[in-house]
Amino acid sequence: MPDWSYQTLFKPALFKLPAERARDVTLRAMGTLSSLPGGTWVIKTMGHMESYSDLHNVIWGTEFKYPIGLSGRLDVHGTAHKALAPFGFGYFEIGPVTVEKVESGQSVYRDLVHESIVYPDLPVNDGLDAWIRRLQRKRAHSKPYIIRLSGMPGADIQEAIRQIERMAGRLAAYADGFVIDLYAGERRAQHVLDAVEEAGKRLDAASCGKPLLLYVPADFPEPETCKLVLAADRDIWKGMVIGDAVHMRDESGDWLVVGPAAKQPGIAKIRLIRELCGEDWPIVASGGVNEPQDALELYEAGAQLVQLHSGLVYAGPGLPKRINEAVVYRKTCGTDAEPAAFWRSWGWMCFLGLGMVIGGILAWLIASTLVVLPYDIEFLGISSAALSAANLRLLPFMSHDRITLAGTMISIGVLYFMLARYGLKAGLHWCKTALLASGGVGFGSFFLFLGYGYFDPLHAAVAVMLLPMFVLSMRGRADTPSRTPPNLHNDKLWRRAQWGQLMLVSLGFALAAGGALISYIGITRVFVVTDLEFLCASPDMLKAINEKLLPLIAHDRAGFGGALFADAIALLAAALWGVREGERWLWWMFLLGGLPGFAAGFLVHFTIGYTDFWHLFPAYLAFGLFAAGLYLLYPFMAGRRLAEKSQQSRCKARGIGRNLSNKYE
Structure with a gap:
């Protein structure tokens, strides 16, 4: 509680x-x-x-x-x-x-x-x-x-x-x-x-x-x-x-x-x-x-x-x-905390985050143009033109899966970069725990790509390249207390922030549940009812087009679900453990990390005409929680008055901190 x-x-x-x-x-x-x-x-x-x-x-x-x-x-x-x-x-x-x-x-x-x-x-x-x-x-x-x-x-x-x-x-x-x-x-x-x-x-x-x-x-x-x-x-x-x-x-x-x-x-x-x-x-x-x-x-x-x-x-x-x-x-307060060495830990996570962002952008561009890559065509044994001829909505549907995955990759990259730049560098234990949990889930979800027997060489190459960065970034200890002045009063600003934190925590749990559900569907029945209505086809009809088509789509869906779950874990951990008065970087991380995922999801659905209300309802609800949480938390975490308050708190703490140290020694 x-x-x-x-x-x-x-x-x-x-x-x-x-x-x-x-x-x-x-x-x-x-x-x-x-x-x-x-x-x-x-x-x-x-x-x-x-x-x-x-x-x-x-x-x-x-x-x-x-x-x-x-x-x-x-x-x-x-x-x-x-x-x-x-x-x-x-x-x-x-x-x-x-x-x-x-x-x-x-x-x-x-x-x-x-x-x-x-x-x-x-x-x-x-x-x-x-x-x-x-x-x-x-x-x-x-x-x-x-x-x-x-x-x-x-x-x-x-x-x-x-x-x-x-x-x-x-x-x-x-x-x-x-x-x-x-x-x-x-x-x-x-x-x-x-x-x-x-x-x-x-x-x-x-x-x-x-x-x-x-x-x-x-x-x-x-x-x-x-x-x-x-x-x-x-x-x-x-x-x-x-x-x-x-x-x-x-x-x-x-x-x-x-x-x-x-x-x-x-x-x-x-x-x-x-x-x-x-x-x-x-x-x-x-x-x-x-x-x-x-x-x-x-x-x-x-x-x-x-x-x-x-x-x-x-x-x-x-x-x-x-x-x-x-x-x-x-x-x-007033003592200098030595930041972690760049090459010792946090720098590798920054590179991993940037790699995820760049990879997500490239994946977005490919999914919105070519949709399928040469090795996908080789796996299927038919061309993209033949797929489109068999079902006009098939390639747009596959594009929708891949663009939402790309947006999630960008979101993960932003979260990882900022958690490393402002959290691991400062030695914050909760940031390391969040990254360890999220990264473990993310790399583990690679095996979901194999759920239908499809091996994706590009995803494998990316995983092989990023995994050493993840391992290197987890070295060393993270046990330094935050240098941000803490909240000391149960004032209106703090009470309002509790509602904002509730919104983001709820969003984190909802996205985690959504990611787990999407992964499960991806490795079992592949489609939900609204997917088949959009495609105007049944699974048997899609199998008739190509026997390997369902494994390819399942691979995309399971991969997206795993990525969304990893993204949700990082967001949830930050919302649970990191919300403090004056933590501007964290508020901006929530904003910049959330926008790519929502933008990708909404843009691709409206672009291809997949606008079924009940299919998009979870996304509408999630965006509502996201916007409300940021709005309610802004004065507490990033408001203008905090700079002056922070300086006053630091000055006062230098004197009181010396007295407290004497009492505890």
């Missing part, structure tokens, strides 16, 4: 359901998908979260691949941890966990105006035994678990410590750390201050050496926060977690409001703790992260880790990836 589908399709539908129902439906669906064969691969493919060494961090002896965690209260049953792991999360919080199950008669609800989630002020969960049963199962991911422990509602502070001590002992085997919440229920600040030293000593023994993190609510008074920090023994308490909620009371009871209201109090507490403790006491911040800018502000204030909650609901599951990209950009 990437942002382009969440913001446009799923979120409007889910927000019509009650908050808890929508949460459960979403998490259960994602959990089910991840449990299916290939489900995790699908999730990873949709998001393509890349791992950069600049994001890796070791805290408390535990490696965090990404500096972002997921709040336990969002996935209260741990339903979708496996599904969410590839989204860019570095760890998962579990809890709050209590010794017994805690339920509430009050409902969770959404505050749409403030983009917040409102919970009853209770540690609602399934209880210790239920969580132990879940954790005893084989972990389906490698991300650390930070378990938040809380006393039962109504328990006094001493009883709460005893309960937490018991839970820590039983859960230590499954935890990479514990968050100790002494504030639940009626316990007050002074109670916690009086007991923090005792709690630390007792829990240090029970936790089996696992780090203990002291929880403090976002709206905890600053004077008491100072006392708490000074009272905490840092040999025992290995860090602090700033809560993600502020308290609210009305006539219906006490509530926790998770959302933007917790950000500024959280930032103030982080800065206060930093003043008192310096830079060496880890802080986890979890309040008010609804867009990447929020997370950057928390990191800049002094947090080592940031935890998501309401932002995942309102911004979408792509938020952790956007934050990771923003952090990497801020840390690397």
Whole structure:
């Protein structure tokens, strides 16, 4: 459920359901998908979260691949941890966990105006035994678990410590750390201050050496926060977690409001703790992260880790990836990335792309004049004049197949050239993956030409010439983060771009399905109904003209289908993984890469008079998706205001990036 589908399709539908129902439906669906064969691969493919060494961090002896965690209260049953792991999360919080199950008669609800989630002020969960049963199962991911422990509602502070001590002992085997919440229920600040030293000593023994993190609510008074920090023994308490909620009371009871209201109090507490403790006491911040800018502000204030909650609901599951990209950009901005050597990798792909463009142009010229080449005539054993005499529409029909193939070849060439020139050269991993997938399909589709026993020497020669270029271009590593300033806000421009991305992703899937279908038809029954209506002939009648005619036509159709599928894979990968604010080259690649294919398809059909509406309907629909996607994405990817914004972002990032680098080293 990437942002382009969440913001446009799923979120409007889910927000019509009650908050808890929508949460459960979403998490259960994602959990089910991840449990299916290939489900995790699908999730990873949709998001393509890349791992950069600049994001890796070791805290408390535990490696965090990404500096972002997921709040336990969002996935209260741990339903979708496996599904969410590839989204860019570095760890998962579990809890709050209590010794017994805690339920509430009050409902969770959404505050749409403030983009917040409102919970009853209770540690609602399934209880210790239920969580132990879940954790005893084989972990389906490698991300650390930070378990938040809380006393039962109504328990006094001493009883709460005893309960937490018991839970820590039983859960230590499954935890990479514990968050100790002494504030639940009626316990007050002074109670916690009086007991923090005792709690630390007792829990240090029970936790089996696992780090203990002291929880403090976002709206905890600053004077008491100072006392708490000074009272905490840092040999025992290995860090602090700033809560993600502020308290609210009305006539219906006490509530926790998770959302933007917790950000500024959280930032103030982080800065206060930093003043008192310096830079060496880890802080986890979890309040008010609804867009990447929020997370950057928390990191800049002094947090080592940031935890998501309401932002995942309102911004979408792509938020952790956007934050990771923003952090990497801020840390690397101002440093020079050495481009890949021309002859080492990307130059060969540029030559391959240019070769495809030139080959496509030549194929277009031949298909619009001679139509059939000498080796085609030799294979058939009759002249083109004899073919035309047998059926006046036969050569135009063959021309229509070959010109559409030529247009697709030009389209592939443009995509490959620009992905190499701007992607491989810059070391972008997603570009290399896109080219590898598309090229593998494209070269593999050569064997479709043999489906009816026809060997095309020209296609074979082209494949033999281009394949070494493809292999040479895939050498070397591609793991450099993008140097384009990332989008930091969930503004109108970003929301509009989600619709544009949806259009292009849909186009990519549609073209891939179309290419696969055309290839299948080409190597089986060769024609669709409208083809035979245009030819005014049946397959038997065409066989009567020449026994080898169907294999020749089938070769053209299967080849076109394979080329279209390869083209679609490159387009789809770029639409899925490459769309970012300010990536002008990619927008122009979509435009210049798409036009030859559509131009070839429409021009040849109208030129030869093959204008059946239902035959061309898929092409009309595809062009509509293409035009709409480019229109909606233009302001986000190529708008005029982005140049100034990009420069401002770079200047600001140079200062912030230095600070972030210090915090992660």
